[in-house]
Amino acid sequence: MPDTRNPIPDSPLSSKRDQLVENALKLFEQEGFHATGIDRVLEVAGVAKMTLYKHFRSKDELILAALRLRDERWRNSFMRSIEKKAKTPRGRFLAIFDFLAEWFADCKFAGCMFINASAEYADHDNPIHAAAAEHKRLVEKYVCELASQAHAPDPAALAAQLCILMEGAIVLTQVCPSENRGCAAAVAKQAAEVLINDALGEQAP
Amino acid sequence: MPDTRNPIPDSPLSSKRDQLVENALKLFEQEGFHATGIDRVLEVAGVAKMTLYKHFRSKDELILAALRLRDERWRNSFMRSIEKKAKTPRGRFLAIFDFLAEWFADCKFAGCMFINASAEYADHDNPIHAAAAEHKRLVEKYVCELASQAHAPDPAALAAQLCILMEGAIVLTQVCPSENRGCAAAVAKQAAEVLINDALGEQAP
DNA sequence: CAACAAGTATACAGACCTGTCTATTCCATT
DNA sequence: AATGGAATAGACAGGTCTGTATACTTGTTG
Numbered sequence: 001m002p003d004t005r006n007p008i009p010d011s012p013l014s015s016k017r018d019q020l021v022e023n024a025l026k027l028f029e030q031e032g033f034h035a036t037g038i039d040r041v042l043e044v045a046g047v048a049k050m051t052l053y054k055h056f057r058s059k060d061e062l063i064l065a066a067l068r069l070r071d072e073r074w075r076n077s078f079m080r081s082i083e084k085k086a087k088t089p090r091g092r093f094l095a096i097f098d099f100l101a102e103w104f105a106d107c108k109f110a111g112c113m114f115i116n117a118s119a120e121y122a123d124h125d126n127p128i129h130a131a132a133a134e135h136k137r138l139v140e141k142y143v144c145e146l147a148s149q150a151h152a153p154d155p156a157a158l159a160a161q162l163c164i165l166m167e168g169a170i171v172l173t174q175v176c177p178s179e180n181r182g183c184a185a186a187v188a189k190q191a192a193e194v195l196i197n198d199a200l201g202e203q204a205p
Numbered sequence: 206m207p208d209t210r211n212p213i214p215d216s217p218l219s220s221k222r223d224q225l226v227e228n229a230l231k232l233f234e235q236e237g238f239h240a241t242g243i244d245r246v247l248e249v250a251g252v253a254k255m256t257l258y259k260h261f262r263s264k265d266e267l268i269l270a271a272l273r274l275r276d277e278r279w280r281n282s283f284m285r286s287i288e289k290k291a292k293t294p295r296g297r298f299l300a301i302f303d304f305l306a307e308w309f310a311d312c313k314f315a316g317c318m319f320i321n322a323s324a325e326y327a328d329h330d331n332p333i334h335a336a337a338a339e340h341k342r343l344v345e346k347y348v349c350e351l352a353s354q355a356h357a358p359d360p361a362a363l364a365a366q367l368c369i370l371m372e373g374a375i376v377l378t379q380v381c382p383s384e385n386r387g388c389a390a391a392v393a394k395q396a397a398e399v400l401i402n403d404a405l406g407e408q409a410p
Numbered sequence: 411c412a413a414c415a416a417g418t419a420t421a422c423a424g425a426c427c428t429g430t431c432t433a434t435t436c437c438a439t440t
Numbered sequence: 441a442a443t444g445g446a447a448t449a450g451a452c453a454g455g456t457c458t459g460t461a462t463a464c465t466t467g468t469t470g
Binding site for chain 4: 047
């Protein structure tokens with residue numbers, strides 16, 4: 001039996017806490033936030049209810065922890081994938097959409113958790129909605145940095161356009177998963193090429 | 206007191222039924238589906254519970270009726286706005302994004318109800334999710350007809366690109382309502398111009 | 411007037427939800 | 441061996457949810 005205790009009580013390494021957040025993340029992503037009851041999380045995580053309420057003050061706090069984990073992982077995966085796949089600015093822009101295509105191909109793809117969160121918690125002042133907005137802001141900031149490195153005349157404008165393509169591809173794949181919608185990432189990639197050429201000039205690397 | 210009865214019992218003109226669907230539509234849109242209880246709909250609509258269950262077999266049936274009404278109204282408004290505003294194919298494509306800008310400017314804008322529905326009812330086989338997918342399919346079909354009228358070499362491809370821009374602008378405005386996000390429609394419009402030029406040629410009307 | 415259709419009010423069943431409380435077990439360190 | 445922190449099981453309170461059942465009102469039509 002492994003040592004599941006933690007010398008620093010409230011540290012993020014606390015094993016039981018991790019089990020909770022990990023399983024909550026999966027369930028919230030697959031089934032939704034309101035539709036997933038606390039008891040279901042506890043059952044899947046194999047953790048007692050009192051343990052949850054020792055680590056989190058409420059279900060909303062657990063949701064926020066799950067979203068923080070998701071944000072960290074998703075953006076890391078996003079950035080690493082892009083930087084590994086391509087070295088030129090143009091190649092990195094296009095690698096965004098290859099990343100999306102791989103994501104969409106996962107049979108467990110259930111849309112963007114942050115879009116879903118802002119749908120379920122519509123009030124903009126709700127911390128959950130705010131966390132979703134912050135995630136999108138950080139993603140756009142990264143794309144904007146790519147655009148700066150590409151010496152785009154207006155990096156923010158190019159980034160905004162590419163992010164709109166990203167979100168559009170995500171949401172169409174989520175809402176219309178069947179049909180010929182598997183190609184949303186490819187369509188977005190083609191559109192991105194046209195927009196990049198327009199912003200950078202056709203010859204830019 | 207007006208005559209609220211209806212000679213055809215299950216016709217869509219049934220006044221009480223209309224009151225239910227109308228108010229359910231508003232509440233589901235503003236607060237979400239799971240977050241809006243039946244009792245809240247009844248209270249706002251001023252209708253007794255038994256009347257609801259005489260017209261609908263379940264809450265899900267009421268949601269489907271609300272989505273049907275929303276789909277009909279939204280697409281009518283969309284198509285009429287575009288056809289009224291512009292006569293040339295290129296003008297009509299751009300009018301799409303003016304329509305979005307007006308929609309986003311409404312202080313009660315709460316995102317796309319169909320995107321929200323597919324977020325809350327993630328199972329693709331769920332009739333509610335299917336209704337959302339059908340709505341998006343019909344919108345894209347209309348944009349595809351516009352592209353055909355514009356004599357685009359590949360109408361479906363142009364329509365798919367423009368629809369991705371639409372959905373991206375919608376979702377970014379929903380998730381990040383504040384900041385400089387009010388301009389998502391304008392950014393999408395600029396991107397659309399580039400894509401249309403690429404597909405049709407710069408001189409096309 | 412009588413029959414009828416539509417809606418109302420109200421209570422209720424049964425399920426599920428979040429969050430709390432208590433008593434107990436396990437295990438590592440002292 | 442004793443102590444104490446962490447987790448456990450399980451019951452429970454109090455609320456909300458959907459959907460049903462019953463008895464009543466109202467207005468129209470034959």
